Amino acid sequence: MFNSFWELITYDIGIDLGTVNTIVYLRGKGIILSEPSVVAINKRTKRVLAVGKEARQMIGRTPANVVAIRPLQDGVISDFDTTQAMIHYLIEKTHMQCPKFFKIPKPRVIVGVPSSVTEVERQAVLDACKTAGARQVFVVEETMAAAIGSGLPVEEASGNMVVDIGGGTSGIAVISLGDIVIDKTIKIGGDEMNQDIVNYAKQKYNMLIGDRTAEDIKIALGSAAPLEEERTVDLQGRDLLTGLPKSVEISSIEVREAIMPTIDTITQAAKDAVEETPPELVSDILISGLHLSGGGALIKNLSVLWEKKLKMPVKVVDEPLSTVARGTAEMLDHIELLEKIQKGWDEIS
Ligand SMILES: Nc1ncnc2c1ncn2[C@@H]1O[C@H](COP(=O)(O)OP(=O)(O)OP(=O)(O)O)[C@@H](O)[C@H]1O
Numbered sequence: 001m002f003n004s005f006w007e008l009i010t011y012d013i014g015i016d017l018g019t020v021n022t023i024v025y026l027r028g029k030g031i032i033l034s035e036p037s038v039v040a041i042n043k044r045t046k047r048v049l050a051v052g053k054e055a056r057q058m059i060g061r062t063p064a065n066v067v068a069i070r071p072l073q074d075g076v077i078s079d080f081d082t083t084q085a086m087i088h089y090l091i092e093k094t095h096m097q098c099p100k101f102f103k104i105p106k107p108r109v110i111v112g113v114p115s116s117v118t119e120v121e122r123q124a125v126l127d128a129c130k131t132a133g134a135r136q137v138f139v140v141e142e143t144m145a146a147a148i149g150s151g152l153p154v155e156e157a158s159g160n161m162v163v164d165i166g167g168g169t170s171g172i173a174v175i176s177l178g179d180i181v182i183d184k185t186i187k188i189g190g191d192e193m194n195q196d197i198v199n200y201a202k203q204k205y206n207m208l209i210g211d212r213t214a215e216d217i218k219i220a221l222g223s224a225a226p227l228e229e230e231r232t233v234d235l236q237g238r239d240l241l242t243g244l245p246k247s248v249e250i251s252s253i254e255v256r257e258a259i260m261p262t263i264d265t266i267t268q269a270a271k272d273a274v275e276e277t278p279p280e281l282v283s284d285i286l287i288s289g290l291h292l293s294g295g296g297a298l299i300k301n302l303s304v305l306w307e308k309k310l311k312m313p314v315k316v317v318d319e320p321l322s323t324v325a326r327g328t329a330e331m332l333d334h335i336e337l338l339e340k341i342q343k344g345w346d347e348i349s
């Protein structure tokens with residue numbers, strides 16, 4: 001009853017606090033924010049100047065006392081203060097977009113974080129939401145949120161397998177009865193593939209390319225198994241010998257070769273998870289299939305490779321970049337779900 005009163009005068013938000021992207025869901029309105037997890041700060045005054053796209057554009061174009069920081073790296077919170085500043089900003093910005101202008105900024109918040117974060121880091125997220133005005137906060141593991149966002153019946157007595165390949169982590173989990181039975185999360189993801197492409201260009205073409213260029217190439221050509229039609233694009237960078245601009249043609253076959261070591265590592269972790277899963281749950285997964293989410297799920301033909309290597313159906317979920325945010329949304333709509341999730345969440349109120 002008390003909660004219904006709060007629902008009238010406040011709003012609920014779900015946040016996917018990702019290494020690369022942060023997505024905010026406002027209950028009743030849908031996804032209202034999708035921003036890179038970047039914060040621009042004045043080094044001297046410590047004041048936050050911009051968050052998200054605006055902050056990313058500042059990288060390399062700012063005076064010396066302004067720095068653009070990615071507060072989450074490799075799936076861990078590497079900068080507490082900046083993470084807190086980012087959460088603060090997101091909650092404030094959400095309030096401004098709130099459809100009912102008379103509502104007060106005392107939201108209920110669910111935050112999905114990489115399952116590799118430590119207890120101290122989880123506490124920092126809880127505190128950040130509290131100081132930003134939240135009246136109740138839940139921190140959930142992103143694999144659990146990804147499973148719920150994929151539409152899997154996590155609270156039932158059946159095996160559900162989800163792999164969420166983000167920028168800094170690959171969350172691999174088998175879930176049954178609301179509990180994470182197997183967790184093989186590794187601190188490797190799409191960022192590592194970008195680095196693979198940078199290294200490939202250096203070794204094969206004696207060329208230095210930027211991280212953003214590597215990411216563009218990965219998104220355009222990245223694949224895990226042969227494509228029906230292999231493609232090429234121009235790759236631009238700097239010649240390491242002459243220091244001058246250089247351009248070469250790079251093919252999807254080469255990009256596949258470049259990113260394969262990272263894909264192999266993630267594949268092996270998924271294999272290990274299956275091997276450790278009790279046989280009854282494996283037989284459930286053989287029917288429901290492994291669900292693949294996160295930006296890394298968009299690597300072309302990853303499901304083709306995994307169906308062959310893992311010998312089970314592999315489904316890329318719809319709109320994999322927002323699966324975790326949709327999972328938090330589902331929890332906000334069915335708050336009793338949180339009670340059924342036995343592990344992987346903390347609450348303060
Ligand atoms: N079309 C695409 N093809 C391949 N990779 C992609 C594509 N779109 C995005 N990515 C990659 O997905 C990653 C970002 O995914 P996502 O937003 O799920 O990560 P995150 O949630 O921020 O990170 P994490 O879950 O590790 O904290 C980046 O490495 C990005 O390059």
Ligand SMILES: [Mg+2]
Pocket residue numbers: 016017018019142164166167294324
């Ligand atoms: Mg993520």
